[in-house]
Amino acid sequence: MSTPAINPAEARVQSLSNPCYQAANISDNNFEDCIKCTICTVYCPVTPVNPDFPGPKQAGPDGERYRLKKPFYYDEALKYCLNCKRCEVACPSNVRIGDIIQSARLHYSKKKPSLRDKMLASTDFVGTMATPFAPIVNGMLHLKPMKVVLDKVMGIDKHRQFPSYSHTTFTSWFKRHAPEQSRYANQVSYFHGCYVNYNYPQLGKDFVTVMNAIGYGVNLLDKEKCCGVAKIANNLVDAARRDANINLESIRKSVAKGLEVLTTSSTCTLTMRDEYHHILDIDTHDVRDHIQLATRFVYNLIDKGKVKVAFRPDFKRRVAYHTPCHMEKLGWAIYSTSLLKMIPGLEFVPLESVCCGIAGTYGFKKENYNYSQQIGNALFEQITHAGVDSVATDCETCKWQIEMSTGVHVDNPISIFAEALDIEATRRLNGL
Known part of the structure; x- marks a missing residue:
């Protein structure tokens, strides 16, 4: 049978x-x-x-x-x-x-977040406190005695270099230029993230430059908090869920107006699109597909013939592209690399996709530092032997890790695209 x-x-x-x-x-x-x-x-x-x-x-x-x-x-x-x-x-x-x-x-896990973990995860609080005193804070963080104190007392490895803080935030700069954005017929919202706001406002300015050149005005979200990735990693789940709900409320307002929400960070993008739902158990189905990287949005506009771009004839650079791990998960590296390859004066050097090892706050912790550097060693060797002028990547913490470990300057693809654009010629091509 x-x-x-x-x-x-x-x-x-x-x-x-x-x-x-x-x-x-x-x-x-x-x-x-x-x-x-x-x-x-x-x-x-x-x-x-x-x-x-x-x-x-x-x-x-x-x-x-x-x-x-x-x-x-x-x-x-x-x-x-x-x-x-x-x-x-x-x-x-x-x-x-x-x-x-x-x-x-x-x-x-029965281990409670330490003071160090809370400090590393509280990017909005620390950034707000640091920016008014940026020159002093930056100087202190580079002093060897301060590094030793952070190592012995806080458990932040003395070899780790901190990113510098800006003396003005991106949001304060944007408020002065917001009236200019209303004159554009097309509009997008921008989730700038902690890095752009407190550490490197220039990336936000470059984003605005690119969007304006192709005929799009930029709005900021009504309220924006850290995407929450650092809080999730450091087991501050209640705070992460609170910030996520604030962000989603603002994102929903933008989407209700018909605006796409663009980012310049692969990690912020993945966190809001997927981690909010999978890790924090917050429903995002109504807005998930309206959150995307700026490189993806811009590439699709150009590829579909909706906008045109022109580039400076004098722009020359040999650039390697590093695919961040979260970009690998999103599957969107093709958009950033394709934008870079559009630039006539840019010699594109692909790198094997491997992890840089920093993983946000992970590589700052004393118990993880050596592992972090060992993980990233294969990438560092690739970059060192590539003989490039700079590296491009869509993740801010990858930038910190690569610059610290190789000495090679790192830019976001949007910043490189903004520098290479012939702004006036691009505006004319788009009837602006």
Whole structure:
């Protein structure tokens, strides 16, 4: 007598109805789809350099099976995960491995965020306090005695270089120029992020320059907070959820007006599009597809013939492009690289897509610093041997890591595009 075929869906329903299974919680993540191929472990940048990290398969889907039965199976070594998402990009079954690990950290870790963790995650607070005294703060952060104090007292590695703070914020600059934006028939909203506001307003100015040149005025969101990635990474989940809801309320107002919300940070983009829903359990389905990187938006306009651009004949530069991990997850590197390749005077040098190792606040922490540098070493060697004038990347923390570790200047693709544009010629081409 032949054995009847088992329908996988029916088998899953039967297993869930088992009283032994019902005693455990049901995961919100899709760990059951894992086929145990271990390709995620092959692509993990942490596993080769840190023997304490169990690897994405064991930390993610395998560990989830145990944690759902008994929370004490949680392993604090999950803190070594970068949340780079490379395991998810590699997974043939689309298991959200990084989300499983991050959710486990938030739900099961018994370690409370330290003062250091809170400081590193409070980007809006620290930025607001630092910018009025930027020259003093920047000078202090570069002093060796201050680095030693931060190392010994706070656990911030003494070798880590801090990004400089600007003496004026991007929002204060924009307020003076906001009236000019209303004259454009087309409009977009801009989520500038903490880095642009407190550390490098020039990127925000370059974004406005590009958008104005192709006939778009720029609006800022009614209220904007940090995207929340640093708070999520440091287990400040309530604060991350509060900031996320504030951002989403403002984003919804812009989308209701018919405006796309553009960003210049791959990490901010991924966090708002995916992490709000997957990690913070906040519904974003109504606005997710209206949040996108500026390079994607601009490229699509040019590609569809809706706008035209002209470039300076004297612009010459050899530029390498580094794909940030979160850009790899978004799958949008093609837009940034295609914009760069449009520039006649730019010699484009592709780099192998590998992690830089900093992972936001991860690489600032003393216990992670050496791992961070080892992870990024392959990238640093590529850049050193490429003989380029500069590197382009869409992630601000990748910029800090590359500049500190190689000495090569790093720009956002939008900034390079703005510098290469012949602004007046572009405006004429677009009837402005």
